[in-house]
Amino acid sequence: MKKIVLFKSVSEDYKKVFSDNNYEAVFVEPLQFEYMNLQELGEKLQTTNYDGIILTSPRAIEAVSKCWSPSKFVTWNTKRIYTVGEASSQKIKLLLGLEALGTTTGNAENLATLIANENSEKSNFLFPCGNLRSEILPNILKSKGITLDALTVYETKENENLRTNLMELNNTVNPCCMVFFSPSGCEYIYRQLQTFNNNLSVLPHFAIGNSTAHKIENLGVEIAGVATKPKAESLIESVQQYFKAMESCS
Incomplete structure (x- = not known):
């Protein structure tokens, strides 16, 4: 074999x-990963001024799960959760109990296009991400008038x-x-x-x-x-x- x-x-x-x-x-x-800014992430998850959250990596999902409380964050059940790929969608379901959109988009560019098509200008999304994030998704959404509140929640190391x-x-x-x-x-x-x-x-x-x-x-x-x-x-x-x-x- x-x-x-x-x-x-x-x-x-x-x-x-x-x-x-x-x-x-x-x-x-x-790779190995070090989580950071989790207290700030927890505080942002408690605010109500987001239309949704974008989770484009397993580590971002895990960072959110470290701050997560279903009873405390019940409002997220009514907001839009976006991700890339079925594995990440399953992880969101398992760790956060939320249903994700965008699971068949396959990459950041397609996901950004989907988000732009499904949301109005001036929509505001929380974007937990890593220190080496790509700028493809933020740039596309910015060009469509959609605001991203990006927060670095993990650092990627060798x-x-x-x-x-x-x-x-x-x-x-x-x-x-x-x-x-x-x-x-x-x-x-x-x-x-x-x-x-x-x-x-x-x-x-x-x-x-x-x-x-x-x-x-x-x-x-x-x-x-x-x-x-x-x-x-x-x-x-x-x-x-x-x-x-x-x-x-x-």
Whole structure:
């Protein structure tokens, strides 16, 4: 069974989908996170001047959950909750008990377009985010007259075990390709790959989303495929298309 490296935390969904298609998923987490400004976040969640909240990452959802009280924040049941992807939607349901919109948008640009179409000008949204957030969504909404109250609630850092994990990957796993899930993860991984001789850099590189793909290309590496949606089924489809094309060329 071919092994595929997924640069993310362990996911049973990805593990099952790849196993069902005769691939073994190997997980390596390139990032670690530190939460911040949680007291301020809790205070903002208690205010009533927001039309909704936008949660575009698992860490933002987890930050909100650390301040969350269903009885205290009951007004959020009547507001709009937006996210990207089904996994995040399920996390919002599990941790916050709220139903999210935008789960099929797939990326920040599509989500911003949806929010702009569904809300009037001068709408006001709370936007808990990370220190390395993309400006795509804020810029689109700003151009549509929608206000975002952005609050940095977590900081993204390099996993302190990343270099060790990459060396072990290089020496023992022998994967057929690698999948990148975030621009910051790409940067940290390549910073470490430059510190030792490896076979990983020449493997086919796949990306979840265009922003991650662009980051890989900016590092001077060719992209083998991009998953159209942040879900395992889209990723395995991209991987299979690539290797099928390679077989037809050989």
